[in-house]
Amino acid sequence: MLTETIEATKIKTSLLTDSFGRVHDYLRISLTDRCNLRCTYCMPSEDMHFALHSTLMTANEIYSIAKTYVKLGVKKIRLTGGEPLVRKDARQIIELLSELPVELTLTTNATQTHDFIEDFKKAGIKSVNVSLDTFDKEKFFSITRRNDFDKVWDNIHQLIDNNFHVKLNVVAMEGVNDDELIDFVKFTKNHPVHVRFIEFMPFPGNDWKREKVFTYLEMLEKIQENFKIEKLYDEQHSTAKKYKVSDYKGTFAFINTVTLPFCGDCNRLRLTADGKMKNCLFSKGEIDLLTPYRNGADIEDLIFKSLMDKKEQTGGQNFSVPTENRSMIAIGG
Ligand code: SAM
Numbered sequence: 001m002l003t004e005t006i007e008a009t010k011i012k013t014s015l016l017t018d019s020f021g022r023v024h025d026y027l028r029i030s031l032t033d034r035c036n037l038r039c040t041y042c043m044p045s046e047d048m049h050f051a052l053h054s055t056l057m058t059a060n061e062i063y064s065i066a067k068t069y070v071k072l073g074v075k076k077i078r079l080t081g082g083e084p085l086v087r088k089d090a091r092q093i094i095e096l097l098s099e100l101p102v103e104l105t106l107t108t109n110a111t112q113t114h115d116f117i118e119d120f121k122k123a124g125i126k127s128v129n130v131s132l133d134t135f136d137k138e139k140f141f142s143i144t145r146r147n148d149f150d151k152v153w154d155n156i157h158q159l160i161d162n163n164f165h166v167k168l169n170v171v172a173m174e175g176v177n178d179d180e181l182i183d184f185v186k187f188t189k190n191h192p193v194h195v196r197f198i199e200f201m202p203f204p205g206n207d208w209k210r211e212k213v214f215t216y217l218e219m220l221e222k223i224q225e226n227f228k229i230e231k232l233y234d235e236q237h238s239t240a241k242k243y244k245v246s247d248y249k250g251t252f253a254f255i256n257t258v259t260l261p262f263c264g265d266c267n268r269l270r271l272t273a274d275g276k277m278k279n280c281l282f283s284k285g286e287i288d289l290l291t292p293y294r295n296g297a298d299i300e301d302l303i304f305k306s307l308m309d310k311k312e313q314t315g316g317q318n319f320s321v322p323t324e325n326r327s328m329i330a331i332g333g
């Protein structure tokens with residue numbers, strides 16, 4: 001009986017295996033393509049058309065579609081966007097998804113987290129990814145086109161004080177915040193945060209150029225010139241190469257999507273706010289799940305179809321030519 005249960009579980013957990021043998025158990029759900037910030041690397045400066053509300057998944061649709069993924073083996077769900085917390089029913093969505101047997105987490109710009117601390121706790125959220133690219137108020141304004149540095153700064157400290165595991169996402173860009181690399185590492189001295197330096201990725205309308213990418217190797221070299229660092233163990237499927245400075249409370253890592261893609265171990269699937277499945281951040285194609293769902297169709301076959309279409313690396317795209325994709329804000333990072 002026990003053996004049968006183990007075998008059944010094994011089959012169930014490996015259902016979302018693509019044609020390269022990669023098992024997918026992590027789903028990122030975008031709640032909205034809207035945001036209260038306007039980060040230059042994320043939101044196109046021109047031609048940004050937001051989705052109509054009627055085309056977005058409702059809270060119940062998100063729950064129900066997520067439940068299908070969980071049935072197929074998803075064990076971790078990250079809410080993202082746009083800014084997930086600007087959605088009026090974000091609280092309800094968090095509460096609904098907390099009923100699923102998954103690790104629930106989110107990526108946020110932390111402009112609103114002060115209103116959600118108790119909701120996160122109630123939902124069992126332990127870890128929160130927060131975007132912060134600079135310690136400089138004026139630079140924050142020039143990157144995000146909004147004056148919210150103080151709010152974000154206070155909220156990061158509030159999350160830490162409330163014992164959330166805070167990961168700070170820093171998009172590392174030459175000529176923008178490369179001069180703050182060392183300050184971010186120093187920030188880990190007395191703060192138990194995990195800083196993640198993300199190589200600037202190309203998306204339509206974000207004025208990406210290879211010269212603007214502050215590469216993982218350049219960052220590592222600069223940090224090694226200033227600190228004695230140790231390499232930490234990287235868990236399976238981790239996108240980040242982790243390090244720390246001995247005796248510092250926090251850690252840091254590099255996410256080198258551009259110079260050294262980590263697709264071989266990818267376990268991630270994405271669902272856009274308008275209910276399209278993307279099998280990769282860089283996939284050109286997407287499969288509509290929401291319309292068939294609304295028409296009463298079974299969406300499992302569509303999920304498998306999208307999974308089997310997944311390309312071996314970076315959605316089949318080559319960053320040396322302009323990428324065909326949605327903008328980052330409309331995908332959900
Ligand atoms: N609004 C939330 C936030 O800013 O954290 C969640 C959505 S945002 C699209 C998710 C993550 O994508 C953020 O950490 C952001 O820094 C990152 N991101 C956006 N555009 C990027 C780009 N071009 N290259 C690298 N990371 C990017």
Ligand code: SF4
Nearest residue numbers: 035037039042082109
């Ligand atoms: Fe908004 Fe996040 Fe994109 Fe900045 S990175 S514009 S905060 S969605």
